[in-house]
Amino acid sequence: MTGHQQDPSPKATPSGSSGDPAPDQGTPAGPPEEVPDAYGVEGRPVWLGGAWRVGDLVVKQVEFLPETLWRAEVLSALPGSPAFRVARPVRARDGAWTAYGWEAARLVPGEPDVSRQDDVLRTGAAFHEAIAHLPRPAFLDVREDPWSYGDRVAWEELPGPSGGAGLLEPLVRARRPVELPSQAVHGDLPGNVLFARPVVDLALSQAP
Numbered sequence: 001m002t003g004h005q006q007d008p009s010p011k012a013t014p015s016g017s018s019g020d021p022a023p024d025q026g027t028p029a030g031p032p033e034e035v036p037d038a039y040g041v042e043g044r045p046v047w048l049g050g051a052w053r054v055g056d057l058v059v060k061q062v063e064f065l066p067e068t069l070w071r072a073e074v075l076s077a078l079p080g081s082p083a084f085r086v087a088r089p090v091r092a093r094d095g096a097w098t099a100y101g102w103e104a105a106r107l108v109p110g111e112p113d114v115s116r117q118d119d120v121l122r123t124g125a126a127f128h129e130a131i132a133h134l135p136r137p138a139f140l141d142v143r144e145d146p147w148s149y150g151d152r153v154a155w156e157e158l159p160g161p162s163g164g165a166g167l168l169e170p171l172v173r174a175r176r177p178v179e180l181p182s183q184a185v186h187g188d189l190p191g192n193v194l195f196a197r198p199v200v201d202l203a204l205s206q207a208p
Contacts, residue, residue: 110194
């Protein structure tokens with residue numbers, strides 16, 4: 001299996017915008033000044049936790065290029081819905097979905113509310129119905145990270161780790177067959193449904 005593929009865009013040192021104060025302890029360096037310029041926005045980067053707001057965009061570093069490109073193509077073409085909104089990906093000024101190792105999406109208003117799980121489930125159901133027709137993304141078979149490995153173990157695509165059998169045994173015993181069609185799913189909904197109901201940061205997996 002291969003690891004994370006490299007973004008073919010030229011890299012820039014993520015040192016933050018020129019003239020910005022040093023980030024607070026625990027806050028990563030912001031996007032280099034080339035990134036806002038590549039997307040045609042201005043403004044001081046503001047840390048949102050996991051991404052940065054610059055002007056009317058949210059930018060974050062590309063973690064796995066095939067997933068970023070798949071997500072951008074899918075979400076940019078997804079029809080609008082009264083049941084949910086999505087943060088639409090934005091192309092850089094040169095037409096690419098990434099620039100200097102960063103991706104961008106439109107800023108959508110709202111805040112997560114983990115106490116509203118019924119609303120999260122309704123929003124998630126509508127979103128998943130809208131993407132149910134999509135074929136399984138090929139990159140899911142080569143993506144290497146702890147969450148992807150856990151997915152494969154959970155759905156019996158891989159055996160569990162022998163060293164952690166004791167910890168996993170209760171979860172393994174609790175598994176039951178799922179007789180539903182398999183489809184692309186958002187694997188991290190609770191913190192990524194912002195009220196009023198945008199769906200953001202599509203963490204892709206495949207499951208019934």
